[in-house]
Amino acid sequence: VLLEKSNENPFLDRFYQNPRQHALSTQLFFLFQRSQQLQELRQDDMFEPVRVSDFLIDKDQLFAQQNLDLDEYELYLKVYRHLTMDAPTPDLVIYLQAPTEVLLDRIRKRGIKAEQHIEQSYLENINNTYAEYFHYYEKTSLLIVNSGEMDLVGNDDDYQLLVDYIVSLPSGTHYFNPGPSLL
Incomplete structure (x- = not known):
């Protein structure tokens, strides 16, 4: 690791x-x-x-x-x-995507002193840059995970759900959205 x-x-x-x-x-x-x-x-x-x-x-x-x-x-x-x-080159890249507000909440909960100074506008910029970068990413297989409603650190079920999905993946670009559908 x-x-x-x-x-x-x-x-x-x-x-x-x-x-x-x-x-x-x-x-x-x-x-x-x-x-x-x-x-x-x-x-x-x-x-x-x-x-x-x-x-x-x-x-x-x-x-x-x-x-x-x-x-x-x-x-x-x-x-x-x-x-x-x-x-x-990695065999698989996993991009854990989440809304900026969720990221700010996770940063606050993690409690690392230096990170408490991160401004929302800065994080929004980084988040948008990541989204654009991975939208065009073609170097290897890619899994984009909508992790906004997941707790991969504190919820074993969320973690196992993602692991099971990863294990079943063929190569290519994939999207994993375990949250409720808006359709």
């Missing part, structure tokens, strides 16, 4: 307090951290049947586009291209 280790980023608290000043250092830290994890993955036992990651290296650019000035973004892209040349 490859987990994003946001708690190890020494710039993250400062970023949430002053995004313009700390965006580049925050982004570069995450990029180096994620590329290091992918490097370690390549060196580990390649016969491991299943690997799960809670980050997609390609989406790192989405935050960079939202947070960096043009000259910072160009520098970031040079580093990004160098570090991700041999990044493995």
Whole structure:
């Protein structure tokens, strides 16, 4: 399992307090951290049947586009291209989509001090950027999950419902909406 280790980023608290000043250092830290994890993955036992990651290296650019000035973004892209040349392509990407209000509520409940400074407009921007990115995503199989009414952390039934759906998936792009239909 490859987990994003946001708690190890020494710039993250400062970023949430002053995004313009700390965006580049925050982004570069995450990029180096994620590329290091992918490097370690390549060196580990390649016969491991299943690997799960809670980050997609390609989406790192989405935050960079939202947070960096043009000259910072160009520098970031040079580093990004160098570090991700041999990044493995996942077999399946799962995008857990939820309305901004739900995300804000989850952030509040999670209780991470630095995240409490996230503004709704910023999160709305990121949410819209993700939606557009995954709308056109074609690099590998994709599952878009409407997770707004699911509790994948605190409800074992929701979690198992999603796992069962994933196990039954053929390749391609799929949408999973376990909530009530509006039709």
